[in-house]
Amino acid sequence: MRKKIVAGNWKMNTDLSQAVELIEQIVSKSTNSSAQIIICPPYPFLDKAVNTCKNSLIKVGAQNCSQNNNGAFTGEISVEMLKSLNVEYIIVGHSERRSYFNEDNIQIAAKVEKCLENGITPIFCCGEQLSDRNTNNHFDVIKNQTEESLFQLSESDFSKIVIAYEPVWAIGNGNTATPQQAQEMHHYIRELIAKKYGKKCGDSTPILYGGSCNAKNAKELFALPDVDGGLIGGASLKAEEFITISNSF
Numbered sequence: 001m002r003k004k005i006v007a008g009n010w011k012m013n014t015d016l017s018q019a020v021e022l023i024e025q026i027v028s029k030s031t032n033s034s035a036q037i038i039i040c041p042p043y044p045f046l047d048k049a050v051n052t053c054k055n056s057l058i059k060v061g062a063q064n065c066s067q068n069n070n071g072a073f074t075g076e077i078s079v080e081m082l083k084s085l086n087v088e089y090i091i092v093g094h095s096e097r098r099s100y101f102n103e104d105n106i107q108i109a110a111k112v113e114k115c116l117e118n119g120i121t122p123i124f125c126c127g128e129q130l131s132d133r134n135t136n137n138h139f140d141v142i143k144n145q146t147e148e149s150l151f152q153l154s155e156s157d158f159s160k161i162v163i164a165y166e167p168v169w170a171i172g173n174g175n176t177a178t179p180q181q182a183q184e185m186h187h188y189i190r191e192l193i194a195k196k197y198g199k200k201c202g203d204s205t206p207i208l209y210g211g212s213c214n215a216k217n218a219k220e221l222f223a224l225p226d227v228d229g230g231l232i233g234g235a236s237l238k239a240e241e242f243i244t245i246s247n248s249f
């Protein structure tokens, strides 16, 4: 059976005291979740998050990383730094990184590799724009993103990654993908993986859905055969709702 995962992407939200409160609430409410819960707070709060989650079932992830090891890259954060904080996951290739910071498939491929070199699990995001869907190009966009950023990996490296399908038109606006749209794309991604790495690999890769997933729709989405959980933005900032989502399997 594939791993069930619910990851919270806090984006650029909370200050230190709000972050501490949210982490503590999530830890205290999460005692019987069957899914792997991951929280991804902003960089400055990661150390605090790792320490607070130490004796809990919750793992901590970062929202981004540099593809470089170290050196003169003002403002950047390396995977080694994150590893030294005992961060276990890193979100890579989020659509906001792609659109606001011009990250392309090649740069994202390098970030994925850097995570794997350091024993950190990348949560690789892919997703099409509304215009791609309206012109029936959504499958090609996802194929291109996965092929260019992931299919250079060996099978053994590929088997360590988590994928998040996040249609850009569904993020942060309440326009959740329909169960049919989510299932269809998750199944398509699984088939792409199976074609490249074999059925066993396709069947065992966790593929999360992201884009206005909340306590009301999580159950229906997570019940779909090819959906293994969610990457949650807005709804991950409310402990109660985030835990309800993580209990929606």
Ligand code: PGA
Binding pocket: 009, 166, 170, 171, 172, 173, 210, 211, 212, 213, 231, 232, 233, 234, 235
């Ligand atoms: P959302 O964000 O749940 O607020 O739509 C998801 C994401 O961007 O990861």
